[in-house]
Amino acid sequence: MTAEIITVMIVDDHPMVRRGLAMFVGGFADLKLVGEAADAASALEMYRREQPDVVLMDMVMPDAGGAAAISRIREEFPAAAIIALTSFGEDHLIEAALKAGARGFLYKTVSVEELADAIRQIHRGRAILDPKASDVMLRMVSGEEPGPPALPQSALSERENDVLRLLVEGLTNKQIAARLDLRPSTVKQYISNILSKLNVQSRTEAVAAALKLGLLER
Numbered sequence: 021m022t023a024e025i026i027t028v029m030i031v032d033d034h035p036m037v038r039r040g041l042a043m044f045v046g047g048f049a050d051l052k053l054v055g056e057a058a059d060a061a062s063a064l065e066m067y068r069r070e071q072p073d074v075v076l077m078d079m080v081m082p083d084a085g086g087a088a089a090i091s092r093i094r095e096e097f098p099a100a101a102i103i104a105l106t107s108f109g110e111d112h113l114i115e116a117a118l119k120a121g122a123r124g125f126l127y128k129t130v131s132v133e134e135l136a137d138a139i140r141q142i143h144r145g146r147a148i149l150d151p152k153a154s155d156v157m158l159r160m161v162s163g164e165e166p167g168p169p170a171l172p173q174s175a176l177s178e179r180e181n182d183v184l185r186l187l188v189e190g191l192t193n194k195q196i197a198a199r200l201d202l203r204p205s206t207v208k209q210y211i212s213n214i215l216s217k218l219n220v221q222s223r224t225e226a227v228a229a230a231l232k233l234g235l236l237e238r
Contacts, residue, residue: 060089087116146190
């Protein structure tokens, strides 16, 4: 059976970093580089043209920055799968990436095998976070930072709870639809409802909020 090819787009303002990431992508038979961009504006234009499966997004760029680029892409393409990459450990970068809708956050010191696996996992619908990013996310949805309010048990419908449990398992919309015998469009609406009720902007934040609020224990 032929392995599925995952198309990848790189966004970084440093030519040498782009070259290194391009070489990395080219080193795996199941990954294919489809484009490179040097700033937020060209990132959106390239995404429109190439519709890649996964984007590797630098968080620190001289123009609008990675968070702005993520927001622009996800505003137009809500299902975009984006991994934020950075050399810096500031919490505000992590928060900005997660709030913008990044599905993953990793440091550029990650090994090539770990990054390749993260791309595969993100493509399957999972969230991949560096441990520090996970800590920041938990603070975002806890009382320490503004986040989703405590929900009464009845806040989510039974079917929304079913969808939420499968989100936590990392299933894609298609997989959730198949598991629950629903249309993908119906699943998409349930997820939209869940994000709204949890007061979060992404699937990744929804998973963290669900765990923090103990919704899966009910």
